[in-house]
Amino acid sequence: MKKSVTRVFYISLVIAILFIAWGVIPEETWPNWNLNTVTNNVQSFLVSKFGWFYLLSATAFLIFAIYLIVSKYGNIVLGKEDDEPEYNYLTWFGMLFSAGMGIGLIFWGAAEPISHFNAPPYDVNGDGEAGRVAMRYSFFHWGLHPWGIYAILALALAYFQFRKEYPGLISSTLKPLFGDRMDGSSGTIVNTIAVFATVFGVATSLGLGAQQISSGLGFVNENLSNTVTLQLIIIGVVTILFMLSALTGLDRGIKYLSTTNIVLMFLLLLFMLFAGPTNFIMNYFTTTLGSYVQNLPFMSFRTTPFSPDDTGWLENWTIFYWAWWIAWAPFVGMFIARVSRGRTVREFIIGVLLVPTIFGALWFSAFGGSAISLEYHHGMDIQTVINNVGEEGALFTVLENYPLQLVTTLLTILLISTFFITSADSATFVLGMQTTGGDLNPDLKVKLAWGLVQSATAAVLLWQGGLGALQTASIIAAFPFVFILIMIIFSIVKAFREEAKQHDLKRRKYK
Incomplete structure (x- = not known):
């Protein structure tokens, strides 16, 4: 291995191996101290005592990102003054999607809106209002808030690495x-x-991907049942594929796969827009977009202080999502920073906030809207499918009701697989960079080691408790990192103020 491997690599690797070994121990061997029991207890404590903290923190990150767009700091270049963007807009956006939330959009695209439609976050007046609230909260969970979290950390990493020439480490942003x-x-x-x-953030995504690939194969071939065994086999196969991708490096493997991902997503989205209830989808998108903007403050700060026993929905959805996005922030932030050199602060934040938010809203409107239309207008019961086979089956159930079902199902499985590969490949790069002192080309052995750790962690969590275990791990892993993100905001403000003072001095001297 390179000499650049740091203490972070060895400490993190040892703890990760101990965690995986802990997860392999059968529950009956250590009933009170097995992985599933302990993490569930910790997760219950965090969401019950600090749910409000996740809500306030996520909203604060978004507010700060919006402030930077309109501030005098918006013209600061993430690099030297004459640096040009390394990637064009299409490739850049493709990398954002691949790293940011690709698997999640496919997994939850139909499942989340239909779940909210059947079990709204609060009492609503009739199915029509339930449908409006369902899509609004889907926009909320996948819109500005998560990308605000990503934008803050990615901005700090890009600024300190490319403009101040610090190592590309999270710790460098706090200097x-x-x-x-x-x-x-x-x-x-x-x-x-x-x-x-x-x-843990990436392991959650990989686990979701394995569950949905397994479910899709079951829709293609009835002899294949969606079992944990099949999911573990899928993780093993895809692990080999993303390690092969890691051999090709950032500018080949991830770049080409990211472009492939965005093309496949657009094809699937266009199919659903035109094969599905087009007018319903576009009307749904338009009205929900306005409703989302109008109700954003209410949703951002909503808790249930007068109904302490009615916190289940909030904990299972909003708080889980905010924790998941925070857990993903180091990975996504470092990757976005790596591919965003040469853009201004304003251009960077507008691109990171708006483009993925609008695309995600269209995605949920198309697939979630089609699912709700099938229930509301045609009397189907997709929620029962979710209850029986899991959230991963919702999208395939929707596709069954439209033409070219086999083609679209196979295309979806291919898309999930390529997202799986790019997410895992990107994460191995980020973890390698983080544990080699910020090396922009980490040693292949380091990347392969982290690839195995990610896959093993996802496998252990699936084996221990499926989706619930994946959600629990994300909430726990995110908690300490929230405090680091808060400190990063103060660090950015201090650094930007000092830079503004230096520019003022230069202008005065020139005069």
């Missing part, structure tokens, strides 16, 4: 606050926390 202490044990702690948030 304006803590100085050289970030080069020692304090920095090691910060980077280790970031590594674990990344491992």
Whole structure:
């Protein structure tokens, strides 16, 4: 391995191996201290005592990102003044989707709106209002808030790495606050926390992908049942594929697969827009977009202080999502930063916030809208399918009701597989970079080691408890990283103010 491998690599790897070994121990062997029991207890404590903290933090990150767009700091270049963007817009957006939430959109695209339609977050007046609330909350969970979280960390990483020439580490973003202490044990702690948030956040996504590929294969071939065994086999096969992709590097494997992902997503989206109830979908999209913007403050701060026993929906959906996005932030943030050199702060944040949010809204309107239309207008019961086979079966059930069902199902399985590969490949790059002192081309052995850790973690969580275990791991991993993100905001403000002062001095001297 390269000499650049740091203490973070060895410490994180040892703890990760111990965690995987803990998860392999059967529940009956250690009933009170097995992985599933302990993590469930920790997760219950966090969501019941700190749910409000997740809500306030996620909203604060979004508000700060919007402030930067309109501030005087918007013209700062993420790099040297003469740096040009490394990738064109299409490739850049493709990488954002691939890293940001590709598998999740496919997994939840039909399942989440139909779930909210049948079990709204609060009492509503009739099915029509339930449909409006269902799509609005789907926009909310996949819109501005998650991309605001990503934008803050990615901005800090890109600014300090490309403009200030600091190592591309999470700890480097805190140097304006803590100085050289970030080069020692304090920095090691910060980077280790970031590594674990990344491992669990990505493992959650890989687990969801394995569940849905398994479900899709069951729709194609009835002899294949959606079992944990099949899901583990899928993880093994895709692990081999994304490790082969890792051999080709960022500019070949991930770049080409990311472009492929965005093309396949557009094809599937266009199919559903025209094969499905087109007018209903577009009317649904338009009215929900306005409703989302109008109700954004209410949804951002909504809790249930007068109904403490009615927190299940909030904990299972909004708080889980905010924790998942925070857990994903180190991975997505570092990857977005890596591919965003040369863009201004304003251009960067507008692109990261708006483009994925609008595309995600269209996606949910097309697939979630089609699912709700099948229930509302045609009397189908897709919720029963979800109850019987899981959320992963919702999308395939929707596709069964439209032409070319076999083709679209196979296309969806292919799309999930390529997203699986690019997410895992991107994560191995980020984890390798984070554990080799910010090396932009981490050693292949380091990347392969983290690839195995990610896959093993996803497999252990699926084996221990399926979707519930994946959600639990994300919420726990995200909690310590929230505090790091809050400190990063203060670090960005301090660094930008100092840069503004320097520019003022230069202008005065020139005069």
